[in-house]
Amino acid sequence: MAVPKRKMSRSNTHSRRAQWKASAPAYSTCKRCRSVKLPHVACPTCGTYNDRVVIPV
């Protein structure tokens, strides 16, 4: 079985992990209540999607 020959340095570990970046989620505006919501998802504030009540608030 192949095993690492040398210990990986902190520098290399940190360099690899420096590429792990979080991206901001895309947001859209609810057509009815004008609050911020995720796109293609029912509005958590007014509970509607496409003028149809999905979540009873």
Add this chain to the structure above:
Amino acid sequence: MPTPTKGPRLGGGPAHERLMLANLATALFEHGRITTTTAKAKRLRPLAERLVTFAKRGDLHARRQVLTVVRDKGVVHTLFAEIGPQFAQRPGGYTRITKIGPRKGDNAPMAVIELVEGRTIAQQAVGEAERARGTRFRRGRGATPAGQVAAEEAAGESAEEAAGESAEEAAGAVPLEAEASVAAGVGSVPTQGDDDGEAAEGSRQIAVPTEGGDTDVVTESPGSAEGPETTSTSAGPGEGDSGAGNQAKAASEAASETSPAEGDRDRGWD
């Protein structure tokens, strides 16, 4: 080689997956609408629609084929007696999946899958109420009170505006009711399912331009009472409130921006 199933695999094995999908289908036909994860809803949709097609055919062979999936005879009876005839005119597309965002706990994306023809009384009542009310809505519940409080703190002028707008609200109540009655007249035509959404969309397109115009007014004249007066001819009372909320937000943001900057400067001198 058989075509692989579309979508993610569920459960620990084929039997587990079959059981989960059968249970989901049973729950869907029993309750008319269920909340589950998006992955499960997407896997459930083709199975449930195939079962509804069997229910539309309605003979004994179809019933026995459905009984191999849905083991509950009561649910199969409602499927064949009520759900199948409801969809007699609809060529497929019997279910609707609406995403409702991630779940607390494991952040799993959740969705609501429901039969398109509203089965429960609550669903139908909500649809009728929406149609009767029209599409005029105030700004979000959380935003308006906070905005008013901030307006009172920020400047006296904006508080006076809010008072003037409340008076306009009382004046504008009558035309709003008239509009609601018109919307009810439009909505009283017996439409079902997706047709409701189209009717609501038609009336919503009327409402959107007035709100856009209102935001323009807010940006042009900050701190003056002319904005609400100009909009009072066409726009409803709720939109004036949103204007005040916007101003207040801008003021509060400006205040919050200045304070951290000062803090940074102090730290630099130390």
